């Protein structure tokens with residue numbers, strides 16, 4: 138059987154990088170799409186050092202054409218596409234009165250636009266390749282319950298759960314499943330930046346900022362990126378074949394629904 142291929146947006150650091158590593162471990166060839174060429178190159182080298190077939194593409198996921206080009210390049214160079222992980226996102230701290238039209242456009246463009254274009258591009262590729270596939274989208278525990286200071290971000294993450302449900306219904310007949318993962322408070326550059334900003338806005342420390350989010354984690358620890366990658370590995374593999382339209386919350390017990 139030929140090797141399965143996954144594309145991970147935002148795969149150059151944080152959660153996306155852990156997902157790429159997990160999928161390589163599970164036998165996938167992996168394409169990572171992100172913004173910074175140097176981080177992409179470093180991650181590709183690390184994946185190759187583990188024996189992976191890996192490809193890195195610099196592209197902005199808010200640009201629909203760029204996403205379609207990245208998917209086409211992945212199919213051309215790695216020979217297939219079976220799993221699309223729409224993970225890239227922005228997490229600015231935006232107290233409600235501070236939100237500007239430019240910020241609105243940028244954050245919705247990346248967090249919602251990037252997922253929509255990723256779904257469309259993967260769908261087109263699956264059709265051309267003549268098989269189904271799996272689409273996996275990043276939402277957040279902040280897309281299950283609104284979080285303080287994150288009005289823009291939480292709004293985009295609620296939207297992703299809706300889009301995931303609709304796409305699951307629309308694409309099911311073609312053998313495509315669409316699911317989402319909702320991480321909690323994960324030790325990545327995004328979360329450290331949010332903790333810093335929230336602490337700074339209150340005249341307090343980064344740790345105080347982190348605890349405003351982390352104080353109610355039932356399992357009493359912050360998440361490692363690998364905690365999330367484990368759930369995505371499940372959604373990308375055959376054991377999740379009868380699951381579609383769902384959001385798996387991976388937050389150590391913050392939100393229950």
Ligand SMILES: NC(=O)C1=CN([C@@H]2O[C@H](COP(=O)(O)OP(=O)(O)OC[C@H]3O[C@@H](n4cnc5c(N)ncnc54)[C@H](O)[C@@H]3O)[C@@H](O)[C@H]2O)C=CC1
Nearest residue numbers: 147149151152171172197198225226275277320323325327
């Ligand atoms: N870190 C956390 O605590 C949580 C993160 N998430 C979500 O998980 C996903 C990954 O988050 P982190 O790893 O923490 O973020 P991060 O900020 O550490 O990494 C983001 C990645 O996305 C890429 N990226 C950003 N904008 C892009 C664009 N316009 N086009 C292409 N790539 C772009 C970056 O190059 C980077 O590789 C995001 O969707 C985030 O909203 C959800 C819940 C909690």
Ligand SMILES: CC(=O)C(C)=O
Nearest residue numbers: 228277278279321350
């Ligand atoms: C950044 C994020 O998704 C949080 C705080 O849940």
